[in-house]
Each structure stands twice: as structure tokens, then as C-alpha cells.
Amino acid sequence: MKKDLLGIGDLTSDEIYLILDTTEAMREIGQRPIKKVPTLRGKTIVNLFYEPSTRTRTSFEIAEKRLSADTLNIAASTSSAQKGETLADTALNIEAMAPDMIVLRHASSGAGHLLSRLCKSRIINAGDGMHEHPTQALLDAFTIREHKKRLEGLKVTIVGDLLHSRVLRSNVLLLTMLGAEVWVCGPATLIPPGIERLGVHASTAIDEAVADADVIMMLRIQQERMHGAFFPSTREYFNTFGMTRARLAHAKPDVIIMHPGPMNRGVEIASDVADGPYSVILEQVANGVAVRMAVLYLLAGGAEGD
């Protein structure tokens, strides 16, 4: 493993399988009466979050605590970022207090790479702008593998706001690397031009994209990143691209429905699908803790050429 985890693009398929196998072992710790191992005792981990987050931040913090690391959380809304301090200055100041790892969530793509150049601490990207969200793709892969026992040869359909989604990029990189057949679907305005070059099939026809899918992944419509009119109304979006039971019928009978959260019920997904028997959305959240424990453990050791 490299010093930092900035994106799926930094990993080899062997490293991805190592992370997934390690996750398997980490998950067992969460089922014990005492959900804690002493592995990262004495390590300090800073969770630096410049964007709102419930799942990812909580998940990282639980993972860190289960490995006995000392953790502290900095949210941009309560930090000196409010007083105009730049990300680089904040990072250097945190670095001066010698943490071992920094988990960064930031609205700008490449923020993790900036920190990686500035800091000796190991950097874990917990979502940078519209670029990557590697631990999400890893937990998605883990969840898929658990249900389907494999990744290669599966038809995985990703539907929604493709343009603004870092989850999409990380998932496409990971799934194509491990041999899945990836379809992406959404309104033409939300399909990044040239996405086929990543090795995926792009379509604006949801029934075609969903046909015989093993896995359907719904993405949130990211209103906060939309500066312009990408579709007429959320109601029309739901009618054209929302996941309903009727649309689900075109997929394989054992299809699983995934969503990285937070969900907008009635926009990209119908409530009876989100809560229905095919949904593994809460399993994804549960697996997220174990995946992050695996990543923290594997990065804490040391990088090649350190």
C-alpha cells in the first residue's frame, strides 16, 4: 500500500482484494461483546471534515475507536476555516501537532492530494469534491461480493446524478478493474461527456440500463452542487429515472439495490424500494465501519519505500 489512500486509482486489484479480505476479519470484531482491539493504541487520527457528513464521519470515528486510536473531529463550521484560514495552513498547523493520520472530506477535488504533498501524516480521502470517495467504493464492493460471491462478470447499473458524483468515479474505477460490466444511466445533462472512456456503457434509457442487472446503485441528486437547470423538476426526474418496483422487475430476480446515502426518497428512489427486500442500503452502512477499520489498519503499518 502507498502512504495515503487518495483514490481507487492508487490501488492495484491485489490491494483491493487484500482490503476486502481484511474487512472480513474486521467485521467479526463488531460482533463481539467488547468491540475493541488494541491495534492502533497511541495513534492519533484527525477527522477533518469541510463538508457535512453523517455516515462517513461517524463510520470513520467508530472504526478508529474500535482500533483504539485517539481521534478528534474538526468540522469546518466550527474551525478557523470560518476566519479565513486556508486548507493548506490548517493542515500544516494540524501536522505540527504530529497526528499519525488525517481523514479529509473537502468540497474541492484534489484536496487530499494537496495534503498528501504537505503532510507526513497518512491521508485518507473521505470524499473530495467530484473526484473520488474510495472507502465508499470499497464498502460497496465488499457488500456486492458478500451477496454475489464475486465481482467479475456482474452487471452493475449506476443511476442518477453521474456528473457530480465522486461515488460514481470511485465505483467505476474499482468495478471495471475487477471485471464487472458497468452501466451508467441518467439524464443527458448529468452524464459526464466521454464517460465511455472509463470502460462503461452509458445510457439515458433506464429500462435498458436496468435490464438483467445483478446490482443497481442509485445516486443522490446533488442539489448543492448544481449550478444550473439539469432537469425540469424533481417530480419529472423521479418519473423518468426514479427506481420503482415496476422498473426493478426488469432486473435479475436476485438483484440488490444499493445507495450510498443520504437518500432523497421520492426523487431517485421510491420508499418501498428503499425499504424493500432487495435493498442492502443499511448493510452498506454496517460494512462501512469494517472497511474503514481495514483501511486504517493497512495504512498504519508503513508504505513501500518509507
Next chain:
Amino acid sequence: MGRTLTRIAHEILERNRGVEELALVGIRTRGVPLAKRLARAIQEINGHEIPTGALDITLYRDDLMRTAVGAQPVIRKTEIPFSIDDKRILLVDDVLYTGRTIRAALDALIEFGRPRVIQLVVLVDRGHRELPIKADYVGKNLPTSRTQSVQVHLMEVDGRDEVEIVG
């Protein structure tokens, strides 16, 4: 090796006066097949089935974060499908050397509950202890020097049963 394990099985039954509350926990990697073989040996003697678990101690190692170079050791799953509370736990490993693995295993085991007793079974005791740890059942004492290494090969893992002294 088969005769040694049968002998240890008899010793276990003698010392614990039967199989009441007995459970076997093997330390990964080679303690696990050894624990299963011991369970079979005990079953052949008196027909009782002893619950058997597997313990991975990697996350409890005292040398884990000391070497800042190189990849982390691979961790595998701990599987103890029974409550260890008030059980008589037989901890099983292939080689007893410095005692550090057993120290880690004791730490790991205690997190699962409070056994009545923990006893230690090893196939080979090669000496050179660095911690005050002693085995309750020993297959064979093998006097070695520190420069040597003792490798236990098991059919289930390595395709053959053999104890090898290297160096």
C-alpha cells in the same frame, strides 16, 4: 504426531476429569487444525464433541507498529462460535517459543468473556521464553538455539505432517 495428540487428549481428560465445559481454541494458522485434531482424538476416546474455535492474534501483537517499514501482516477471521464464559478453554498452538503469541492470545481471548480456566497446549516447546508463560500440555520438548527455527508442517495446511528444525 497422531500418537502425541492422542496422549495429550488423554492428559486433558485426566486433568479436567472429563469433558465438562471444555472448549478448544486454536491460534491461527496451525493451532486451528491441531485443535480440530485434538477434538477428534477426544471424541474417539469418549464420544464427546468438544466445541472448537479459531483465534487470530495479529491485532494484539506487541510488535505490530514497531516496524514502520513494510506491509502489515494479513489478518484472518477469529471464529469462536460459542460463549467462553465459565468454560475451561484449551488454547492450542504449534510452537511455544518467546511466549509473546500466547500473551497476545490471552489478551484477545479475555475480550470474549471470562473463562473459568485457560490451559495451554503446544505441539513443540522450543524454550527461550521472554515472558513468564508455561504450557500445560507439551507434545515434545525440543531444545534449540535462538538462531534455529522450528517449523511445524501439518497435512491440512502444508500437505504433510512434519516437525522441522532449520538452521
